[in-house]
Amino acid sequence: QSVLTQPPSVSGAPGQRVTISCTGSRSNIGAGYDVHWYQQFPGTAPKLLIYGNSNRPSGVPDRFSGSKSGTSASLAITGLQAEDEADYYCQSYDNTLSVVVFGGGTKLTVL
Amino acid sequence: QVQLVESGGGVVQPGRSLRLSCTTSGFTFSSYGMHWVRQAPDKGLEWVAVTSYDGSDKYYADSVKGRFTISRDNSKNTLYLQMNSLRAEDTAVYYCAKGITIFGVADYFDSWGQGTLVSVSS
Numbered sequence: 001q002s003v004l005t006q007p008p009s010v011s012g013a014p015g016q017r018v019t020i021s022c023t024g025s026r027s028n029i030g031a032g033y034d035v036h037w038y039q040q041f042p043g044t045a046p047k048l049l050i051y052g053n054s055n056r057p058s059g060v061p062d063r064f065s066g067s068k069s070g071t072s073a074s075l076a077i078t079g080l081q082a083e084d085e086a087d088y089y090c091q092s093y094d095n096t097l098s099v100v101v102f103g104g105g106t107k108l109t110v111l
Numbered sequence: 112q113v114q115l116v117e118s119g120g121g122v123v124q125p126g127r128s129l130r131l132s133c134t135t136s137g138f139t140f141s142s143y144g145m146h147w148v149r150q151a152p153d154k155g156l157e158w159v160a161v162t163s164y165d166g167s168d169k170y171y172a173d174s175v176k177g178r179f180t181i182s183r184d185n186s187k188n189t190l191y192l193q194m195n196s197l198r199a200e201d202t203a204v205y206y207c208a209k210g211i212t213i214f215g216v217a218d219y220f221d222s223w224g225q226g227t228l229v230s231v232s233s
Contacts, residue, residue, distance in 0.1 A: 002155065036219040038156075045206055045223040046156065057221065089156050093217035099172055100146070100158040100218065 003028060004090050004103035011109040012080045020106045022073045022090030028101055030071035033093040037066055037075045040087045040105075049088070050075060077108070085110045113137040113222040115207050120227030123197055133190040133207030133224055141165070141185040144215020147192050149203035150226075159205070160192065161215035168214060175201075197231045204228050 005023040012018040022035060029035055035053050038046035048057050050066035053073065063084075065076045073092075077084055090103040119131040133145070147159040160171045160181040169181050180193040190207050204226040210218035 033217055034219070038220075045225055046220075047223070048219065048221050051211075051219050051221070091156075091219060097173075098170065100161070102156045102158065105155040 002104040003094055003097065003101040004092060006088075006090060006103035006106045008104070009107045009109065011111055012077075013111045014080055014082060016080045017076060017078045018080060018108065019077075020075045020088050020090075020108070022075070022103050024071050024073075024092060024094075024101075026071060027096035028071075028092045028094040029068065029073060031095055033095070035066065035068050035073035036091045037064075038089045038091065040089065042087075046089065080110055082110050084108060113209065115209065115222055115224035117205065117207055117224040117227035120205065120229045122230045122232060124233050125198060125231055127197055128193070128195045129197060129229060131192040131194065131205055131207075131227060131229070133192075135188045135190065135207075135209070138209070138222075140183075140188040142213060144210035144212055144218055145181075145183060145190045146208045146210055146215060146218065146220060147181060147190075148206045148208050148220070148223075149201075150206070151200075151203040154203075157203075161210065161218065162190070163215050164213040170216075194229070197229075199231050202229060202231045 037050040039049045040046040053068040054066045146161045182191045206226045207224045208220035209222040
């Protein structure tokens with residue numbers, strides 16, 4: 001049971017927009033801690049996709065965007081492409097557990 | 112460019128020990144908190160441990176507290192994870208990851224190694 005809750009899977013057709021939610025609580029996202037997102041392809045290491053709720057590292061297409069409100073955050077992907085098919089994880093910090101916490105991950109399927 | 116290379120994984124019997132290493136280059140190792148994150152087969156990411164930039168502060172996930180020890184050698188730009196009393200549930204790919212702050216608290220990870228597989232089985 002992950003501290004941050006993500007849907008196990010989402011899907012969308014090429015060109016569409018999809019969102020992945022990340023729900024936390026008052027001891028992590030709701031406490032003001034930033035949310036970060038990672039993209040992971042099978043058999044490879046995760047890659048930082050969004051940091052500080054809504055910032056993109058250099059090289060990440062602007063089709064990817066992040067937002068945060070209250071105890072939740074979201075990752076949005078617009079203009080969906082086949083190459084976006086991957087697992088996506090949210091991450092934050094929990095001040096009750098005093099540890100970094102991850103969501104359980106969401107598998108994105110491009111139809 | 113930043114590079115993180117893990118080593119030391121392998122097959123080990125329950126109750127035995129293993130030490131992982133993460134050799135780094137391309138950044139000032141002694142200026143950042145460093146983490147270990149693991150991923151069990153077909154499961155999600157689990158944060159394991161963090162050490163501050165100078166090794167003075169260390170924090171662990173409850174699942175490994177008392178069994179695993181994180182350490183670093185800034186003269187060698189290398190991060191370590193000493194794993195004792197290994198259990199089947201410790202089977203995972205172990206990644207080292209670079210934090211973005213000196214203390215490693217509330218960090219995110221801007222660089223990851225390729226991972227090393229630890230398999231605990233009799």
